[in-house]
Amino acid sequence: LAKTTQPISMDSYEGQEVNITCSHNNIATNDYITWYQQFPSQGPRFIIQGYKTKVTNEVASLFIPADRKSSTLSLPRVSLSDTAVYYCLVGEDYGQNFVFGPGTRLSVLP
Amino acid sequence: KAGVTQTPRYLIKTRGQQVTLSCSPISGHRSVSWYQQTPGQGLQFLFEYFSETQRNKGNFPGRFSGRQFSNSRSEMNVSTLELGDSALYLCASSQDPRNTEAFFGQGTRLTVV
Numbered sequence: 758l759a760k761t762t763q764p765i766s767m768d769s770y771e772g773q774e775v776n777i778t779c780s781h782n783n784i785a786t787n788d789y790i791t792w793y794q795q796f797p798s799q800g801p802r803f804i805i806q807g808y809k810t811k812v813t814n815e816v817a818s819l820f821i822p823a824d825r826k827s828s829t830l831s832l833p834r835v836s837l838s839d840t841a842v843y844y845c846l847v848g849e850d851y852g853q854n855f856v857f858g859p860g861t862r863l864s865v866l867p
Numbered sequence: 868k869a870g871v872t873q874t875p876r877y878l879i880k881t882r883g884q885q886v887t888l889s890c891s892p893i894s895g896h897r898s899v900s901w902y903q904q905t906p907g908q909g910l911q912f913l914f915e916y917f918s919e920t921q922r923n924k925g926n927f928p929g930r931f932s933g934r935q936f937s938n939s940r941s942e943m944n945v946s947t948l949e950l951g952d953s954a955l956y957l958c959a960s961s962q963d964p965r966n967t968e969a970f971f972g973q974g975t976r977l978t979v980v
Binding site for chain 1: 912
């Protein structure tokens with residue numbers, strides 16, 4: 758399983774776009790990139806998953822450059838309720854033995 | 868559609884006791900995994916089950932065990948509890964093992980005193 762590196766924390770203000778970058782230099786050919794969000798005392802929640810280029814859903818976008826050694830989660834116009842820990846996971850689409858790093862603690866300020 | 872249900876939500880046990888936690892996956896989901904979350908170690912993978920078979924196991928001592936039933940419900944057991952086992956135990960389910968979009972339950976908060 759590829760090791761990931763993310764910023765430990767980030768601050769933003771309401772209404773801004775937030776970009777969280779994850780480095781995964783040893784990503785393998787079959788690996789997917791998945792992002793989860795976790796609020797205190799709750800289980801993580803799936804946000805988005807991608808393999809290459811750009812993926813967009815109703816809550817976020819995921820940008821993956823051609824070399825796939827990094828990825829960026831983009832949250833448009835964040836609100837206070839987006840304050841949470843965001844985890845980047847990299848692994849083959851083969852199972853749920855996820856390796857969670859420390860994640861990025863995003864604080865959205867009014 | 869009901870989400871992943873974990874019971875009980877909170878539990879207090881004494882050191883040396885054993886405990887059983889339960890997880891009911893989303894209807895139709897056959898893959899269940901368990902995680903332990905502590906402030907110091909973060910989220911750590913315990914084990915994964917599919918069709919009543921353990922497919923993967925994390926780096927935890929043998930005191931931690933689990934099983935999955937034919938209806939996909941899963942239980943995990945921790946024997947000879949230690950203070951360090953105090954944690955939030957999370958269960959996740961997905962339709963099959965190859966789907967990495969997992970749905971997590973609210974967790975069981977275990978406190979060992």
